[in-house]
Amino acid sequence: MNEGIYKKLVDLYVGDELPEEIMEDLEARAMNDPELSHDMYTLRRALQALRENDDIRLTEESSQRILTKMRTAGARVEQNSPDPAHLQYHLPMHG
Amino acid sequence: MRVGQTGSKNRPKVTGKPPDKPSTEAEKPGLYFRASKPDQTTSLMSSSSKDETLAERRWLNALANGDPNALGGLYEIYGDKIFRYTYRMLGNRADAEDATAETFLRVLRRSADLRADGAFKTWIFRIARNLCIDKMRQHKLLELPPDTHYSGVEERAALKITVQQALQDLQVEYREPLILCDLENISAKEAAEMLSISVPALKSRLYRGRRALRDKLGGSLEKMT
Numbered sequence: 001m002n003e004g005i006y007k008k009l010v011d012l013y014v015g016d017e018l019p020e021e022i023m024e025d026l027e028a029r030a031m032n033d034p035e036l037s038h039d040m041y042t043l044r045r046a047l048q049a050l051r052e053n054d055d056i057r058l059t060e061e062s063s064q065r066i067l068t069k070m071r072t073a074g075a076r077v078e079q080n081s082p083d084p085a086h087l088q089y090h091l092p093m094h095g
Numbered sequence: 096m097r098v099g100q101t102g103s104k105n106r107p108k109v110t111g112k113p114p115d116k117p118s119t120e121a122e123k124p125g126l127y128f129r130a131s132k133p134d135q136t137t138s139l140m141s142s143s144s145k146d147e148t149l150a151e152r153r154w155l156n157a158l159a160n161g162d163p164n165a166l167g168g169l170y171e172i173y174g175d176k177i178f179r180y181t182y183r184m185l186g187n188r189a190d191a192e193d194a195t196a197e198t199f200l201r202v203l204r205r206s207a208d209l210r211a212d213g214a215f216k217t218w219i220f221r222i223a224r225n226l227c228i229d230k231m232r233q234h235k236l237l238e239l240p241p242d243t244h245y246s247g248v249e250e251r252a253a254l255k256i257t258v259q260q261a262l263q264d265l266q267v268e269y270r271e272p273l274i275l276c277d278l279e280n281i282s283a284k285e286a287a288e289m290l291s292i293s294v295p296a297l298k299s300r301l302y303r304g305r306r307a308l309r310d311k312l313g314g315s316l317e318k319m320t
Contacts, residue, residue: 047308049312063174066178070166070200075203
């Protein structure tokens with residue numbers, strides 16, 4: 001198998017887009033191919049690092065500033081929640 | 096009546112499933128939204144996602160009907176998502192707050208443009224994206240350092256900054272798919288629609304972006320055990 005195909009397979013592997021059988025086959029090949037193994041490991045690790053180190057969230061302070069900006073611009077923004085979905089419909093009960 | 100500025104304080108009523116075929120009323124722009132075509136994950140959708148979808152339809156109907164509470168309702172569903180997206184794109188909280196506020200103001204101003212053949216989620220992310228790109232052009236934000244957050248142990252915080260900086264250093268065309276697909280867990284199809292590119296092009300950028308991120312993290316990856 002040429003390098004280009006391996007690269008594409010690794011891309012799919014990292015995104016969990018490979019069927020399990022092919023994934024296992026690729027992992028088996030990586031056992032005897034340090035370069036392939038390194039490519040698979042580092043890409044997965046990079047993606048994991050990205051997800052683990054991302055904790056951006058909308059704080060209450062930021063939210064209040066955003067709402068103030070919107071109101072200043074003339075928008076009427078009420079902070080409200082629609083009724084929860086389970087209160088909107090009467091589902092048939094079974095059992 | 097100007098949506099969101101005047102009108103009844105009544106809470107929006109549940110209108111049920113949007114019509115499959117446009118009725119005379121529904122053919123007018125902004126009166127209903129067709130949900131995006133379900134993908135493979137639909138059956139695995141969490142109850143909170145279903146609640147959000149129902150609430151979204153409800154608030155969109157309310158917005159179209161001039162309910163002043165509608166913008167607040169949509170903000171409760173999308174405010175956090177749009178803020179996180181704009182923060183990751185722009186790299187600092189103040190600009191992300193501006194972009195988030197302007198995104199919702201544009202939703203309000205353009206509520207008449209809500210189209211029946213598109214998904215609101217795609218539409219609002221596109222608005223946010225265009226605002227981010229404008230801001231980056233205006234202020235050359237790519238050259239500014241991102242906010243730093245020392246919220247934990249020093250080494251951990253340093254690692255976080257390294258990753259955030261690596262993400263910021265990526266070209267926008269590679270950063271966007273990473274933010275949408277890998278951080279926001281948006282499907283490739285939806286992300287492609289948001290970026291106005293094909294799914295294969297989206298995936299190509301995503302794969303290149305992941306490799307570029309890996310290369311930028313370089314030796315730092317070995318410390319991340």
